[in-house]
């Protein structure tokens with residue numbers, strides 16, 4: 095019997111509907127998640143890194159920010175298993191002339207990295223999707239030079255991030271019951287458990303592993319909320335399967351679900367994250 099390919103479900107998702115949604119909503123998402131860029135650029139600066147790997151880089155917002163900070167001194171390589179997102183990142187690099195940002199379409203858990211190539215490994219929300227996180231982080235460690243720094247931002251728990259699950263909570267009574275969320279399964283909240291994540295990094299050979307809470311204020315114009323609510327996350331994936339009446343009811347329920355976050359025309363929330371650091 096042939097073994098299923100690692101990360102197959104995530105590869106299908108990010109090369110399918112989720113990838114398309116992230117491409118189409120790229121401008122909105124970049125604005126929304128921009129406040130999480132400076133802590134990663136700062137981590138690279140502190141390490142004095144010159145050759146940086148950005149894991150699960152998506153359309154490249156963090157790759158471009160790091161490349162810009164290293165202009166004339168170094169480069170940043172963004173790697174992602176989503177071909178549509180890497181295609182977009184490459185188009186953006188050409189448009190802005192970011193010649194020290196390069197992009198690789200590959201699975202970080204499976205890719206044949208040159209050994210000891212990078213002097214820093216970073217990620218904004220791109221490392222929670224591995225079938226085998228120990229294997230993936232061991233691979234990243236081997237791609238890092240001795241003493242290279244690791245700095246990744248990952249989500250803390252669902253209970254700390256009510257904005258992120260507002261749509262699915264509001265839509266739940268109108269949708270078929272989803273399979274129960276396995277807390278450690280690959281996905282947005284897979285790295286919520288500090289002890290578990292610390293164990294994964296240590297088992298993968300990273301030293302000086304540390305997870306510190308990082309709470310970042312984020313906002314978006316309330317006018318963007320309708321698009322965000324129906325194009326991102328699990329509800330967006332369920333909507334195309336619904337009859338028009340049910341679909342409209344879900345969209346209205348989701349709109350109401352976000353109301354508590356809106357004031358003065360702006361939706362505000364705190365991104366409750368870990369800044370996860372280590373050393374190769």
Ligand SMILES: C[S@@+](CC[C@H](N)C(=O)[O-])C[C@H]1O[C@@H](n2cnc3c(N)ncnc32)[C@H](O)[C@@H]1O
Pocket residue numbers: 101104108127149150151152153154155156173174175176179200201202203217218219220221223224
């Ligand atoms: C939540 S998005 C974050 C994208 C980007 N870092 C950002 O902040 O805009 C997660 C990204 O991780 C990528 N990803 C998931 N599993 C991956 C893997 N095994 N190897 C490389 N990239 C992966 C997805 O394709 C997606 O682009």
